[in-house]
Amino acid sequence: MLFSLISLTHSTTVKAASKINDYIISNKIKPAAIQNQKGTFSEWTGYRKGVGHPEGIVVHETSEANVTAQQFTDRFNAHWPTLETYVHAFVDDNKILNIHNTDYSVWGAGPTANARYVQVELCRVNSYDAFARSLSNDAYYIASKLIQYNLPDIPGQTVISHAQASNTWHETDHQDPVYYFSTWGYSMDQFNDLIKTYYNNLKTYGDVNGHNDHVIKVHNAHGSFVPLVGINTDNQIVPIENRDLGNNSVWYTDQKKVVDGVTYHRVATHEWVADSYKA
Ligand SMILES: [Zn+2]
Incomplete structure (x- = not known):
């Protein structure tokens, strides 16, 4: 059908620049420090390539309003055996909480993705500035983990959304963070652009915002x-x-x-x- 051809052409050739990325970068938003807070998850299983060898990161979004990274962490620590889920980190506009050693796998997105990827959850926030800060924290965590494990930044391969994991392996049906991003006029492609900027700046300058006097x-x-x-x-x-x-x-x-x-x-x-x- 002609209609679908047209829409396909548009969706693949038009890549919108992101005002939110511009806001983050031009204001030189400084991400929070990655805080290691030992969690209660007691399953110590390596990845398919072994302990200390993740192949990338799955980007999640919690799909629940008004719950902070610390509140989610507390809930997961108390209830993971019954929830049958656990992730490596929760991120909001103020904090990056790493709660399980990323050398070991967790239960975030089905067995195939779990055996390959670090899993990070972005918490929902309620203002434009808070959303920008939460993205900055999330992108910083993701870029840092790629660098820590000597991984290249390849969207769709070393950085995937939970939606991409679901659509590739069909072991979960979650589509996060696509819908939540869309409520802010944001997309996974735009988030990948921000991750790329941070990754390159961290590698070159040791700082997500590039040149830094310190x-x-x-x-x-x-x-x-x-x-x-x-x-x-x-x-x-x-x-x-x-x-x-x-x-x-x-x-x-x-x-x-x-x-x-x-x-x-x-x-x-x-x-x-x-x-x-x-x-
Ligand atoms: Zn998810």
Whole structure:
């Protein structure tokens, strides 16, 4: 039928830019820290490729209004044996709660997906700003887990929605987070764009928002490591022989100092790196 051809053409060629992603990125929304809060789930089963080898992440949405990440965590911890479900993390606009070691599998989306993926639940919120913050937290958790397990970011493969898991393996019928996203004019494709931005920025700069004055990446074009120096109380440079930084490594820095016209960035209490090594 001609109608379906037209609609198919439109849905595959038109990719809407996301105002919500723009809001998150232009306001440099800072995700919450990932908080490890030991849960009660007592099934310690590896993935099909073994303990510590997930193949990606399933994106869930709780489908229940007005329940925070902490409230969901408490409920799952109390009732998982009867609910017969458990996930690795709950995320809302304020918190990222990791409640089961992601080296081991959980019960989130049917046996096939459970044996392959980390499972994270996004909690429903009630304002535009809270929705943006919850997405930022969720995307940060997902990008961090991909990086932790040395996984590439491939939408539909290493990052899938619960709906995609249901439609691929038919072991559950859940379609989250598609409907909830749509109530905010948002889509899984747009969420994948946000995850990609965060993933790339975390890998390059160590920060979801890209360049950050407190994060530096260092590289020595003329050697296999980046030298460190000390700065003594007379403001003189003292070489450090027994410690150095790896090429292309990323460091938190809290201070700058100029000695003899060279700017140094502090990366440990008594260790500095010259600005010329900034990658
Ligand atoms: Zn789900």
